[in-house]
Amino acid sequence: MFRRASALPYALFALTLAVHSAAAEDRKPDGRAMTRRIDEAIDARLQSESVTASPRCDDAEFLRRVYLDLIGHIPTADKTVAFLDSREPNKRAKLIDELLASTDFGKHQADIWQSLLLPRTTDNRFVPFAKMTTWLETRFNENVPWDRMVREILTAEGEIDKNGAVIYYLANAAPDKLTDNATRMFLGVQLQCAQCHNHPFTDWKQDAYWGMAAFFTKVSIQGNPRQAILNNKAGKVAIGENGKGRPLRLPLSAKRVPPKFLQGDSPKIADGSAARPALAEWMTSPKNPYFSRAMVNRLWAQLFGRGIVNPIDDMHDGNKPSHPQLLSDLSAQFVADGFDVKNLFRSICNSATYQRTSKPLAENKEAGPEMYSRMAIKVLTPEQLFDSLVQVVGAPNPDRLQRRAANAVQAAVLRNLTPRTLFVAFFKGDDNADPTEYQLGIPQVLRMMNAPMLNNAAALTPILQSGGTAEQIVDRLYLTVLSRRPTGHERDRCLALVRKHDDEPRQAYGDILWVLLNSSEFTMNH
Amino acid sequence: MTFLNLSRRDWMKMSAAGVSAVSLSGWFKVLASRAAAVPSKHKSCILLWMDGGPSHKDTFDLKPGTKDGGDFKPIATSVPGIQIGEHFPKFAKLMHHAALLRGMSTSEGAHGRAKYYLHTGYKEGQGGLTYPSLGSLVSAEIGRSDSPMPNYVSIGRSFGAGFLGAKHAPLIVNDPARGVENLKPMTTGSHFDDRLSLLQEMESAFYREYKADAGADHKTTYQRAVTLMQSKEAKAFDLTQEPASARAAYGSSRFGDGCLLARRLIESGVSFVEVTLPQWDTHQNNFDRVKSLSQQCDPAMAALVRDLKQRGLLDSTLIVWMGEFGRTPRINQRGAKPGRDHYPRAWSSLMIGGGIKGGQVVGKTDKEGATVVERPISALDFLATVCEVLGINWKKQNNTSIGRPIRIVDKGANVLKEIVS
Secondary structure, eight states: OTTTOTTSSOOOOOOOOOOOOSHHHHSOOOTHHHHHHHHHHHHHHHHHTTOOOOOBOOHHHHHHHHHHHHHSSOOOHHHHHHHHHOOOTTHHHHHHHHHHHSHHHHHHHHHHHHHHHSOOOGGGTTSOHHHHHHHHHHHHHTTOOHHHHHHHHHTOOEETTTOGGGHHHHHTOSHHHHHHHHHHHHHOOOTTHHHHSOOSSSOOOHHHHHHHHGGGTTOEEESOHHHHHHTTOGGGOEEESSSOSEEOOOOTTOOOOOOOOTTSOOOOOOTTSOSHHHHHHHHHOTTOHHHHHHHHHHHHHHHHSSOSSSSTTOOSTTSOOSSHHHHHHHHHHHHHTTSOHHHHHHHHHTSTTTTBOSOOOTTTTTSOGGGOSSOOOEEOOHHHHHHHHHHHHOOOOTHHHHTTOOSHHHHHHHHTOOHHHHHHHHHOOOTTOOTTSOOOOHHHHHHHHHOGGGGOGGGHHHHHHTOOOHHHHHHHHHHHHHSSOOOHHHHHHHHHHHHHTTTOHHHHHHHHHHHHHTSHHHHEEO | OEETTEEHHHHHHHHHHHHHHTGGGOGGGHHHHHTTOOOTTOOEEEEEEETTOOOGGGTTSOOTTSTTOOSOOEEEOSSTTOEEETTOHHHHTTGGGEEEEEEEOOSOOSHHHHHHHHHHSSOTTGGGOOOOOHHHHHHHHHOOTTOSSOSEEEESOOOOOGGGOGGGSOEEESOTTTOSTTOSOSSOHHHHHHHHHHHHHHHHHHHHHHOOHHHHHHHHHHHHHHHHHHSSGGGGGOGGGSOHHHHHHTTSSHHHHHHHHHHHHHHTTOSEEEEEEOOOOOSBSHHHHHHHHHHHHHHHHHHHHHHHHHTTOTTTEEEEEEOSOEEOSSOOOOSSSBOOOEEOSSEEEEEEETTOOOSEEEOEEOTTSOSEEEOOBOHHHHHHHHHHHHTOOTTOEEEOTTOOEEESSOTTOOOOTTTOO
16 A cells, blocks of 8 residues: 555655654644644645635634534633633634643544444444543543554453453454454545455455454454343453454455555464554554554544545545645654644644634635635534533433333443433434535424423523623623624614513523524534 | 435535525425425335344245144235235235235344345445435435425334435334424424524524535525424324324224324325334244234234225335344244244245235245245345336445445346336
């Protein structure tokens, strides 16, 4: 694979199992050079194609965007007021640092990564996902370098209770599934096509696929997961690569070939030794250009709604980056900075490119999204929508869920369900959907309009109790739901409604709350 | 993600444009008025899903007098020479409308994977994609874009739209007696209308300033949902509109209510309705349970066929009866009341109406119902035939969001030509 990546400064990826230098972890990288590099590269293309960039977004737009992007929910009304009224010159940079330090940062990344790493298939309905979600959350919050985190996943062993990362092997419980997922998520390539036929866009052959899958064939499951999960003792199930337990099953169609890196060498692995460490070293090596590119591209896409290579996990020669040099530079810098994830987010969020308004100008409304002349408008993910709704209208009561388990199987499934996971399952679109595309259908919209959770009268109480004039209450509603103050016109319209219902103003406020929650502005990250 | 060769977004834009062109009459009246021009040749499908895997030897492929042939007797049907199980007496009289497929032979023997495979035609997890279920495919291919009703309704849980997107996801009805969740506003009707017009007014600035495609899609989806809430067709979800005698004819069971609701939905223009009858996983106490389940199924299925026929809708409505697999020819030795276990190698399904050539059996099993000896029918053959009957080009490729072309039915399917007229 790396031979084909001829545009890269790394022409050949020779297998050298050099231990990645720990020096990078000792110093705090300075993201400002990366921020400058982003703006230079984006502006250069805008200039060369004579496209005008939209101006810098206002504080309210920035606040809501960076909250949703970095910690997965909208800000509170109090936070919004404080930020909007602050006169600190570098308040945006400070807010970015503050959010990266929040524990909700890890929670948000864990939401994103657990859905990428742990497929929600029927085979997996008993798998205790939460253990790995917690593992991911902690790792992201501790800012564990990305290469180390991936090595920990790729070589994970031991009991679930002691190492949540082993869940990866229960949720992808076959060498071919592991191969598909690991190459797609960590290298950004769609190798799975080559499972059944030679890849249509690349020269990857079926043998290359099974050569990679061969690294996972010594992995075994110790204990009976199904039984343990039903007995609520899943924590004792273990993953190992030491000859004990039941090996993961290869499908009947598997080709039996020795372990071989994708278009690389066949490492010598003794019969009694584990194969995964060699794979983990190869995959996460600083010399593996795909590894850093895949992560840079993925995090870029989280923020901009599309990758520099897009679709993000389909990197091959036919799928050209919009800004090739920028992707190479960011990837090289990501390696040089010791795979520092928070630093990468910080560098991008501080850029002028990220801080543009999403409002198009007459001059750039026809420009394609790959120009980054204005910010993309993303639709809230189900997790972002739920967490933001809960902040406004309160959490639904989980009791209803707990009472229903009639037997051990149901109880095991129910342990994986919460009001949040049910909401997410109901609102979730296609796993690979374009984040700028609106995916909700009639059932979801009916719930937004008519479900008790969205019509919770109690949600108004704290807003009304904050007291003040009708004008202040209307402002508070806007600050709570849309993280901004109303425009003059909006305020007047709302006050007219309140006056019309002066016998029962609560009804007018309820109507305004309903309208704001059902507005496209609330549903979008703009 | 294509819809009549347009991308979903193109289609949404067209709808939105159509709406704004007549915006003086307001957001929410337009789609309802356009729905009047519904093509009359529209085909629909009702999938009666026998969840758990019904025992073929105790329902539609009896083997009397053989080892482990079971307790039940065969009975004659309206078609000379075709016999079925004794607990389907009402349906037996309608056999001339049906093709009985006794050659079903598939490869998945675990519930989850088998249900997925029979609903989508693809193995779960294959190629890292989530595949659309049959209902979503029907919605995308022949669903009515201008109808106030959703194109895919599932009474009970089913599989979703996968890479086709939420627009083709099923509208789930958990309890047919209660109808669609959240269909009614939590305020009075006029108060809800006030809220809607306020929403429309307050939204306009955001649309004007941000011009997001997603905003247009949001608007269109809200319009469709509100149109459904306010449409006369939505009454189709309300079973209290039926006389007590109708519910009784369908057997007054939850499944019977589901079939009655399915009929009402088909009449009002829904393209695909799935109704689930659970509990066919008869590892134990097989005969008592199959008898009881058959007695729930028989009146409902028979009333459904009769009602559709009477309304002139049977030729345009294909009814499919199936589960995820059959059950072992052998009776197991579990406990005092033994049962039969999972068996995908040989089993039976039914297609009824839809303009097929009825009154015939396709495929044949050996004397113990263990192996298909004539015309084995794969899941792909089966799904391609369903598509063919509904007028869907099953060789067509849909594009996933990363541009991978995926056929509606994968290569290797042979349509059952003998039943397609």
